[in-house]
Amino acid sequence: MKKIIAVFFILALPVIVFAQEQSQVCQAMYQDIKDDIAEANYCFQDSDCGILELGGHLIKFGCYHFVNQATDKEAIYQKMHVYYDQCEKMINDCDRAPVPVCVKNKCVSP
Numbered sequence: 001m002k003k004i005i006a007v008f009f010i011l012a013l014p015v016i017v018f019a020q021e022q023s024q025v026c027q028a029m030y031q032d033i034k035d036d037i038a039e040a041n042y043c044f045q046d047s048d049c050g051i052l053e054l055g056g057h058l059i060k061f062g063c064y065h066f067v068n069q070a071t072d073k074e075a076i077y078q079k080m081h082v083y084y085d086q087c088e089k090m091i092n093d094c095d096r097a098p099v100p101v102c103v104k105n106k107c108v109s110p
Contacts, residue, residue, distance in 0.1 A: 055094035063094030066107030
């Protein structure tokens with residue numbers, strides 16, 4: 001019995017190490033996306049504000065985020081899709097986003 005457990009542990013070790021490495025990669029990818037979203041939320045007036053609508057399999061990042069109109073939303077969506085393909089499988093649980101306004105140089109919900 002001890003030999004079986006030892007063999008199982010030896011065979012499972014690479015899988016455990018890979019899972020830990022994958023988890024670290026996913027955490028780094030997630031943080032990078034969150035940082036991109038935070039950097040994209042700036043404005044000087046209401047018309048600067050736009051919405052990065054999420055939901056579906058991107059729910060991990062929230063239902064929506066307010067970002068500057070000039071933000072390359074497609075680049076952020078692409079990063080999220082890569083993250084999803086490699087790290088997540090979620091469901092859609094979001095309502096429609098409200099129209100954002102600019103308050104103290106940040107796009108926010110009215």
